[in-house]
Amino acid sequence: MNNNWWKHAVFYHIYPKSFQDSDGDGTGDIRGIINRLDYLAALSIDAVWLSPVYRSPMVDGGYDISDYRDIDPLFGTLDDFRELLKRAHDRGIRIMMDLVMNHTSDQHPWFTESRSLVDNPKRNWYIWHAGCNGKVPNNWRTNFFERAWRRDPITGQFYYHSFFKEQPDLNWRNEDMKQAFFENIRFWLDMGVDGFRLDVVNMIVKDKLLRNNYPSKIYNRNQPETYDILREFRKLLDEYPCTTSVGEIYVLPPGSPKLAASFLGSGNDMLHMAFDFSLIFCRWNARKYYSAVQSYYDALPPAGWACFAFSNHDMGRSLNRFGQMRHTHEKARLLAVMLLTLKGTPFIYYGDELGMVNARIPRKQIRDRYGKMIWPVFMGRDRGRTPMQWNDSAGAGFTLGEPWLPLHKDFRKVNVECETADENSVWNTYRKMIELRKTLPALQQGEIEFIETGRNGILAYTRTLNDQQIRIALNFNSRKQKFSYFPRNCKILFSTSRKIVDNKDNMLLPFEAVVFTEQDV
Numbered sequence: 001m002n003n004n005w006w007k008h009a010v011f012y013h014i015y016p017k018s019f020q021d022s023d024g025d026g027t028g029d030i031r032g033i034i035n036r037l038d039y040l041a042a043l044s045i046d047a048v049w050l051s052p053v054y055r056s057p058m059v060d061g062g063y064d065i066s067d068y069r070d071i072d073p074l075f076g077t078l079d080d081f082r083e084l085l086k087r088a089h090d091r092g093i094r095i096m097m098d099l100v101m102n103h104t105s106d107q108h109p110w111f112t113e114s115r116s117l118v119d120n121p122k123r124n125w126y127i128w129h130a131g132c133n134g135k136v137p138n139n140w141r142t143n144f145f146e147r148a149w150r151r152d153p154i155t156g157q158f159y160y161h162s163f164f165k166e167q168p169d170l171n172w173r174n175e176d177m178k179q180a181f182f183e184n185i186r187f188w189l190d191m192g193v194d195g196f197r198l199d200v201v202n203m204i205v206k207d208k209l210l211r212n213n214y215p216s217k218i219y220n221r222n223q224p225e226t227y228d229i230l231r232e233f234r235k236l237l238d239e240y241p242c243t244t245s246v247g248e249i250y251v252l253p254p255g256s257p258k259l260a261a262s263f264l265g266s267g268n269d270m271l272h273m274a275f276d277f278s279l280i281f282c283r284w285n286a287r288k289y290y291s292a293v294q295s296y297y298d299a300l301p302p303a304g305w306a307c308f309a310f311s312n313h314d315m316g317r318s319l320n321r322f323g324q325m326r327h328t329h330e331k332a333r334l335l336a337v338m339l340l341t342l343k344g345t346p347f348i349y350y351g352d353e354l355g356m357v358n359a360r361i362p363r364k365q366i367r368d369r370y371g372k373m374i375w376p377v378f379m380g381r382d383r384g385r386t387p388m389q390w391n392d393s394a395g396a397g398f399t400l401g402e403p404w405l406p407l408h409k410d411f412r413k414v415n416v417e418c419e420t421a422d423e424n425s426v427w428n429t430y431r432k433m434i435e436l437r438k439t440l441p442a443l444q445q446g447e448i449e450f451i452e453t454g455r456n457g458i459l460a461y462t463r464t465l466n467d468q469q470i471r472i473a474l475n476f477n478s479r480k481q482k483f484s485y486f487p488r489n490c491k492i493l494f495s496t497s498r499k500i501v502d503n504k505d506n507m508l509l510p511f512e513a514v515v516f517t518e519q520d521v
């Protein structure tokens with residue numbers, strides 16, 4: 001058994017409502033994912049991060065959980081989930097669940113009890129306050145910019161919620177709650193899940209004194225006690241060999257590599273991996289990418305390991321962050337090569353392997369409550385959650401019914417069927433690069449050293465393991481660019497633009513991403 005499999009794995013992030021519908025209700029489900037396991041195997045991914053499928057009133061797309069030990073009927077049943085686990089494992093694909101520790105749904109029985117009486121034994125499982133002269137206890141705001149305290153009519157006291165009011169925050173200072181929560185985690189580990197992605201894990205503990213957040217949010221997140229809880233969490237996980245974890249470390253732009261890395265502890269005693277959002281916030285700029293990546297490496301503890309993602313279900317699709325929507329095909333292919341050659345575990349957001357982009361969702365069809373709340377300032381997160389594009393049929397192969405969100409209008413061209421048949425598609429770039437990563441240990445485990453750090457729009461680096469050395473060059477420019485590092489007997493292992501290097505030329509082609517070596521590999 002390889003306890004470090006996650007360091008060498010390629011993860012694939014599925015937003016379950018949007019991946020594959022199996023029963024025609026227009027919403028993706030677990031059986032749909034089962035039916036697409038062969039697709040995931042063909043792409044050669046090793047593990048899936050599944051956004052929440054637990055029982056939920058779906059106020060926040062499933063991130064409001066009312067039963068941590070059951071599957072929401074929208075997605076199927078516990079038996080479906082067990083089958084998914086088994087069938088995925090049969091194909092060598094591991095399943096990582098989402099874990100929302102910060103809050104539950106207000107429909108969770110714990111909250112029903114907690115809110116019932118001031119002296120209910122579960123009262124302190126959540127964060128309650130009598131208020132100050134009838135007013136809210138402090139000036140904390142939710143992540144959706146509303147007041148974060150809600151007066152509950154039953155007892156007249158206030159409870160705290162970092163997100164929607166239907167998502168009361170748990171009190172991680174309460175030992176009984178913590179133990180009960182850990183039992184929920186055990187439930188899935190006993191079933192055989194391979195790990196967890198921890199939702200906004202840097203927010204789970206709040207200042208004991210509930211001091212006002214002013215001017216920045218320093219008291220309702222990043223509290224030192226969080227690290228102790230994560231150490232306990234890790235001990236629990238370590239009872240189950242070959243499990244792993246990745247934390248969402250929620251920060252505002254430009255990201256915070258140091259903060260993200262701090263949740264790895266020594267590298268062996270807290271989270272296995274932590275998302276630093278710096279890369280997600282990057283514009284199309286080789287220098288910026290270099291400094292985001294290098295700052296993260298610099299921040300890692302000696303035994304720490306990086307992970308990278310360019311898109312997710314909250315931040316939308318990477319291709320939309322680069323200004324005008326030009327050269328998206330080329331940019332998508334370059335990003336694929338970068339993601340799959342950096343030192344660290346890559347996470348691919350479903351559909352990114354096709355070059356999917358954000359959709360414009362008409363106001364009436366917006367489903368994300370956050371989007372509805374502040375439209376048109378922000379159109380919400382639905383834009384990057386549109387259904388997976390499998391083929392050019394009416395429901396894009398995603399559903400036979402009416403999709404829960406409109407399909408992106410480009411689905412007749414940007415879809416799995418077209419792209420698997422096209423040698424130069426974004427899909428084939430991902431597939432070939434994943435294969436290459438698998439066959440070359442240096443790309444999985446090798447040290448990284450930068451040879452070009454963004455000068456003239458070029459990023460270039462080597463990955464070295466023992467005798468194996470692989471080089472990568474990425475040209476962020478829409479024009480040719482001089483590049484003097486092609487060795488004499490240069491062998492191209494992959495290029496988005498050509499098959500051989502003309503040594504006399506020493507140029508990178510527009511938007512070229514090339515993987516090469518002078519060795520026999």
Ligand code: NOJ
Pocket residue numbers: 060061063064100163199200248313314
């Ligand atoms: C982060 C999740 O990724 C997001 O979708 C959700 O709204 C919040 N956490 C609250 O759970």
